[in-house]
Amino acid sequence: MILIANSEAWPGFAxxxxxxxxxxxxxDAMIEGIAEVEREPKVRSVGYGGWPNMIGEMECDAGVMDGTTREVGCVGAVPSTIPVAALAREVMRRLPHVMLTGAGARRFADECGFARDDALFPDSKRVWWERLEQELSPEERAKFPDIPLAPLNHTITDPERVRDTTVFLARDAAGGTHAVTSTSGWAWKYPGRLGDSPIPGAGFYADSRYGAAACTHTGEMTMRAGTARSIVLGLRMGLSLIEAVDLAVADVRDLTAGFIGALVIHAIDIHGNHRVVALNCHEPIRYWLWHPALAAPEHREAEHLTA
Structure with a gap:
């Protein structure tokens, strides 16, 4: 067995x-832990402690993947819902679809008996509006949100405020290798924006025959490079975990246009190896690790790479 997760997983890792x-x-084990992260207001990138979109609404994303069956469930831009990882699990269990978004995802949550949550943490609302007021004229404030939002996207949207999607990767006692993710996405993102967290192959991927990977930080990059799937495919082609992650990093480094930012990759293989690398990150990046040889979970520092 093995479990790794990003640093923000602290409320639920144990x-x-x-x-x-x-x-x-x-x-199921990972969703139990992620539910604790989603409810914790001190975690400012996931669930209740996360940040709203540009018009002050919470839209959360999540994904789950069973590496043994390669079944996937994803939800994106879900309003009024904090346990979105559990909702993604229900998509996988109950529907022939892989992904639900927006109002449709919330309708499905109602059918599954999920409560309608007040998902906007008061301090997040305060910080959001104070930042918005700096950019809006008196006329725009009077009409808001019925104004063009795209011009604000380059000045308001703040990917740096949200440092860590929550990602969990595990190999369980039955030999299954699985992945679960949850996030509130960029602070003040354009309404409806999806990052890589609910996108299989980009933000997460798992295959019990080879391994699993998941990413945090700049999802726009991993969606373009298919980062998580690239790592698992590398393992399938006979690469070591180190080589597979290096291959995926090289693909990301080749991106020169579009939004370029920081990226953290988490990966495990079926032999008990793991690797966490931070690309273009200017602060220390840490992650959680546990396997049966450890007396307790360890909080370790990721390997830092430069562009």
Whole structure:
């Protein structure tokens, strides 16, 4: 068994470890832990503690993948919902679809019995509006949000405020290798924006025959490069985990146009190896690791790479 997650997973990592030790199916174990992260207001990138879109509405994204069956469930831009990873799990369980977004995802949540949450943390609302006021004229403030939003996108949208999507990767006692993600996305993003967190192959991918990968930070890059799938495909082609991650990093480094930012890649293989690399990150990046040889989860520093 093995479990890795990004640093922001601290509220729920130990709970997932305990569930894995008890033999719980990997996705269910990870959703138990991520639910704690989603409810924790001190985590400012996921769930209740996250940041709203440009017009002050919370839109959260999540994805789950069963590496044994390669079934996937994803939700994107979901309003009024904090446990979005659990909702993604229900998409995988109950529907022939892979992804639901927006109002349709919330309708499905109602059918599944999910409460309608007040998802906007008061401090997030305060910071959002104070920042917006700096950019709007008195006339625009009077009409807001019924004004053109695209001109604000380059001055208001703040990918740097949200440092870490929550990503969990596990190999469970049954030998299944799985992935779960959850995020509120960029602060003050254009309404309806999806990052890589709910996109299989970009922000996450798992295959119990080879391994799994998941990404945080700049999803616009990993969607263009298919980063998570590239790593698992590299493992399938016989590369070591180090080589597979290096291959994916090289693809990202080749991007020269569009939005370029920081990226963190988390990856495991079926042999118990793991690797976490931080590309273009200007601050230390840490992650959580547990496997049965460790007495307790360890908070380790990622390998830092430059452009």
């Amino acid at each position: 709970r997932t470890v305990a569930a894995l030790k008890a033999g719980t199916y990997g996705i």
